[in-house]
Amino acid sequence: MGETNDTTMADYGDYYTEEKSFVELCSNGNVSEFRRIFLPTLYSLVFIVGLLGNGLVTYVLVAYHRRNMTMTDTCLLHLAVSDLLFIVSLPFWSHNAATANWPFGDFMCRAVNGLYMLGFYGSIFFMVLMSVDRYVVIVHAVTIARHRSAPMGTALCGVIWAISLCASLPTIIFTRAKNDSASTFTCKAEFPDGTKWKQVTYFQMNLLGLLLPLTVMVFCYSRIIPTLVGLKSAQKHKAIRLALVIIAVFFVFWTPYNVALFLHALRTLDYFSDCDFKLRLDLSLQWTETLAFTHCCLNPVIYAFVGQKFQRRALNLLRKWLSFLSSCNSFTAERFERRSSTFSKSSEITSTQLM
Template identity: 45%
Template sequence: MSSPSTQPPEAVISTFYDYYDNYYDAPKPCSKESVRRFAASFLPALYTLAFLLGLLGNSLVVVVLFKYKRLKGMTDVYLLNLAISDLLFVLSLPFWSYFSLDQWVFGTPWCKIISWLYLVGFYSGIFFIMLMSIDRYLAIVRAVFSLKARTAFHGLITSLVVWLVALSASAPELVFREAFPEQNYTTCKQIYPGNFTTWKLLSTLEINILGLLIPSIVMIFCYSMIIKTLVHCRNEKKNKAVRMIFAVMVVFFFFWTPYNIVLFLQLLETLGVLRDCQTSRNLDYAFQVTEILGLFHCCLNPVIYFFMGEKFKKYLKMLFKNWRLPGEACKRCGAHITYHTESTSSFHTQSTGDQDAL
């Protein structure tokens, strides 16, 4: 993802381990010891928190979708795939959390696999957010056409395409990433066969274009057309839908734009445009903060796209009401709990982008 003034051969998408590379590979006059201490002090706790929140929220999404929604529409398929993407993303975090405290002790195979999972989850998650924007656009702006287009089958086909693109974009991690010993310290980074600057340029452009530029263009178009349609539509749910749309856009740009900006500035550092040592340290600090910010976006996805919907709140209540563990525990204490049962048949309806997902 980043590196300091003398760039080591590492990927544009990575985690805190780049800062260990920065520390060892930076020119001697430019000390990165403070950056390394900062990473070791704060990153493990933040990675662990993101892992726990992301694992809990996205696991609940998967369980509720399979138990109640039964994947009957395009929205359901995209929600499931977004949750799986976020789970892939967060499953790599315990490894980086341990690495921030020690060194890479898991060997080259796991170095490749974990880095690859991280990147696949990153790309696929953003792509599915983009597809959900298109899904809402079809449901609200092209309502007649969406009756035929927004089916579970078409959702599965487009999801397959997204996974293929994400896997292809992440393939360099499996090829170039290695566990590499440096000064009695083992790190996990990319070892490029050719000119590092060229690879750095290509990698940064890839993540800026695929991870921000294209999704931003698609989302801005879709949501601007949705708002335009809702403004001319007399609907009591209009204001809520518009607020939800703004929330989706603001959260996406707030969590991911700073990260992409820092990546671009670090590219300028690689190209020699930025040479100051303090600037290099500041970029390292900024990278750590913006990457953590982006990590927590996967924790908010279940809240934004799933639990804020009225029907999904009912599904969640039903899930916990049917959970037997609390009832069994209370029975052992002599207490008796009577749950109010709800018929699930009324909830088994096909998703609509403007009702279920918003």
Template identity: 35%
Template sequence: MMGAGKSVSNEQTWWNDYFYNETCYPDENSSYEEGDVCDLMDGTKFEAVFIPTLYSVAFVVGILGNGLLLGVLFQSRKRWSVTDTFILHLAVSDVLLLVTLPLWATQYASSLGWEFGTGLCKFTGAIFTINFYCGIFLLACISFDRYLSIVHATQMYNRRKPWVVHASCSLVWFFSVLLSIPDWIFLEDVKNDRQGHRAVCTRNYYKSGLDVRTQKIAARALYHALGFVFPSVVLIFCYSCILLQLQCGTKGLQKQRAFKVIIGVVAVFFLCWTPYNVVLLADTVQLNNNTGTCETNIYLGKALTVTSSLGYLHCSLNPILYAFVGVKFRRQLLNILRSMGCKLKTTVKLESFTRRSSIWSDSGETSNSIAI
């Protein structure tokens, strides 16, 4: 497989780019201090230890959590609410993203780098991008659904019009696929002579014949706009309005539970993704101004590696945030475990419910729900 890789000249310098911990290269106009030689192996050694470890944790925790979530959803499929449909798509997108992590971890753990060829590089990278955006957009849809239900007591999505929620999910997947087009075009198995002739699965912007720096900045601007700013605005607006609405209500225990869930949703999203976006923005500014030294680039590369890996952990936390906090989810899970012969001791009273309700909510209808 390695024979298919393309050789990268020694004059090209290592950068950490965009979604993946990519190895990208600035154009020939890049300038560094005289005599400044980049030790690329330093960053490679760091990645070889850090990325496989964190990706393995994210993979195991995420697959187990989302697997349990999908199992409970399947078990309660006859009582699905609109919210559960969104959760189903969110869990599927998270699982599909997580299954790509072992391949990326192998790239950094192996002394040979990416050993799977250009075809699998394009496919894996596109799958990653599709499910990254799909997960982010679905979080925005769920937030908007909660906003309409709690603040305006309006059901944009309801059981009488199931096609609306399915159409929304289909649009989310469609736009996510569109955003993966650059991966199908640019991702390649590339060999880097300055990193011990290791191969990396990276975007090769040189093949287009256009200015490399402009293409990279455009790609990063698109990510910042759609991958962080847009969902951030939706989350902040929707949940701020929900919190204000709940403060005016009178339901004590349910209101306190909703406050905790809302704060958790917003806090975890920003804790996971803000550090990466801040570091990426700093790296983009340096790339645009062409002012960085090799040492600065290597430090930024390590920071991007750490913060991007932290962001990917968000997929592992989604089941906890969007389902495990739900009383009915816990009831369903305990029922499933008991049906499998597990003897569990719990003080929770497992009450049967006949209303079609979300597994993450105690409310029968989303319009009356005050819990996430």
């Protein structure tokens, strides 16, 4: 932050007063109320549903594939882990939105923001990797598919994590907890004045978060679907519908947020100075961001639960849990019956003695 002397402040006092008045006029309690009331509720729902779904996917894959994971299993596991990293940050943002304060300190500010960005990019990049993997398996089944293996999948996932970390570094480096008042802190990225880092991060999220992944996925599935159409299989229609659902869901959930983010980046470049537009944009960012967040809840449904093999294994685990719970309940019932019988006998003896 550049230093400002007293003379400069005196010369531009009117300007600062006008700017402050404009900010006050442009402030809208609706956005603040939405953040305070609705965001914690929506974040909590995404956290619970996403944690259950992705946690179940991780548990099933680790329980059944610890020794003989395929490349598809490896990619699916890392996709679930990246979604979990993203989801873990939501309770902190929920508390921050509800109280308009960050009480967790500077280290947690950087750590939570790092998990958020790492999970954000990781989830999208692993979806791209799985699309490329399916393209290789279906379109180039003979020439390239033989090179698919668990070590290859692990190596590619390592590359994806490295790329996600590099994409997250600018936000992680510039993020800090800042004291706004005596008892109020904020946690956000504070980019140096006179630089374009803020705009770079916004446009980077547009490029790496939507344009590039959507282009790769459209290319892959545009080649996959004609190949499936030519197959004589009873399952081809289900596979085609799944391919279309993957593209449609990704586009519907992520495009509104990226459009709002792009407009917000343009506003930081002073392209839009209208107050009403600013207020509408701030509110649309909140809504579209929450919509994009819910995509991590759908990943387990789209990529795991629609698979028959995964369904069988999840049902087997569910049966084991139910049998374990029923055995525990039966054991508890037996103990309760024995205790009840002992208590009734002692009661009879006591009653006889009293009489």
